[in-house]
Amino acid sequence: MPSNNIEQIAYLNEHLTSHIIGQNRAIEKACSVLQRGALKLSHPDRPLGSFLFVGPTGVGKTELTKCFTKYLFPGEHRLIRFDMSEYQNKEQLEVLLGDGANAQGQMGRLFDLNRDEQGNLQGGTILFDEIEKAHPDLLLILLQVLEDGRLTLRDGTILNLRNFFVVLTSNIGASEAMEMRKSTPETIERVVFALVREKLRPELVGRITEIVMFERLEYDVQVKIARLMLEREVDRLSKQLKMTITFDDELLEQVLIDGFDARFGARPLRRNIERLVECAITKTVLNLHTAGTQTQNIHIKNNITPTLTPKPFTL
Numbered sequence: 001m002p003s004n005n006i007e008q009i010a011y012l013n014e015h016l017t018s019h020i021i022g023q024n025r026a027i028e029k030a031c032s033v034l035q036r037g038a039l040k041l042s043h044p045d046r047p048l049g050s051f052l053f054v055g056p057t058g059v060g061k062t063e064l065t066k067c068f069t070k071y072l073f074p075g076e077h078r079l080i081r082f083d084m085s086e087y088q089n090k091e092q093l094e095v096l097l098g099d100g101a102n103a104q105g106q107m108g109r110l111f112d113l114n115r116d117e118q119g120n121l122q123g124g125t126i127l128f129d130e131i132e133k134a135h136p137d138l139l140l141i142l143l144q145v146l147e148d149g150r151l152t153l154r155d156g157t158i159l160n161l162r163n164f165f166v167v168l169t170s171n172i173g174a175s176e177a178m179e180m181r182k183s184t185p186e187t188i189e190r191v192v193f194a195l196v197r198e199k200l201r202p203e204l205v206g207r208i209t210e211i212v213m214f215e216r217l218e219y220d221v222q223v224k225i226a227r228l229m230l231e232r233e234v235d236r237l238s239k240q241l242k243m244t245i246t247f248d249d250e251l252l253e254q255v256l257i258d259g260f261d262a263r264f265g266a267r268p269l270r271r272n273i274e275r276l277v278e279c280a281i282t283k284t285v286l287n288l289h290t291a292g293t294q295t296q297n298i299h300i301k302n303n304i305t306p307t308l309t310p311k312p313f314t315l
Helices: 003-010 012-019 024-038 061-072 090-097 105-112 136-148 174-179 185-199 219-241 249-259 267-291
Strands: 049-054 079-083 124-129 150-152 158-160 164-170 210-213 245-247 295-300 307-312
Touching: 003 012, 003 024, 003 061, 012 024, 012 061, 024 049, 024 061, 024 210, 049 061, 049 185, 061 079, 061 124, 061 164, 079 105, 090 105, 090 136, 136 150, 136 164, 174 185, 185 210, 219 245, 219 249, 219 267, 249 267, 267 295
Parallel strands: 049 164, 049 210, 079 124, 124 164, 245 295
Antiparallel strands: 150 158, 295 307
16 A cells, blocks of 8 residues: 555544544544554455444534545545435335346446446445434345445346445434433443444344444534634635635624524534525625625624625626
């Protein structure tokens, strides 16, 4: 393996903790499996590694999956994602897997996007969101994936999945974890893992490399997340519109007032930031166009009334 790839793998934990806030314990557990898999130390006849990510909604389970996939597998179509809430009955399962020799199914089409010019699967991550909602037949298929590193579609196509990580996410135990506010992370983990083993098939749980518990996001953590999200959104819009956009702590406070919700984690924060910032910029751009103005910087405060200062600008 090239030394630059080994160096990248060595810095994986540092990269993930800089992008995913408040989940250092989960990242440390996941990194051990990810690094072994990236170095191809895992069993050659199985996926690179497999995870069950459990915890409340909006705490970073899917975000961590996206983050490590983008870091370890640069390029397009390296994350293949399935929402199990969409495949709860036989008819929906046929849409996913195909219904016979002439029907490849949605799963086959998504994996085709991952293939290189020679037609080989490049590898990446397969994400099954909310696995507890999946049809029982799909869980049987997952056993084949986790045990043999391959999947046979209903048209006979055999997919070699040994260069993929497999991530299952679940909200099992989330309500119990939210109520255990005074308990230690270790205690909460034991309770949630017991519920996981009670509600999921033991043969499935037994084939997963690592079960990882994500903690609820307390207020101080959500403050850090909100600031990071604001910075990313403002940076994205600044580059897109070729203008200088800034904000102050008053806007951050407004985001937290409107968007903090311990039950739903960071998701309401993201929606609120997008709404506040994009609405402010939209009004500004439209007003500038109507007035024929061509010069400005934009500074957004908590009243969402941007302050403009001269600077050359064209849409």
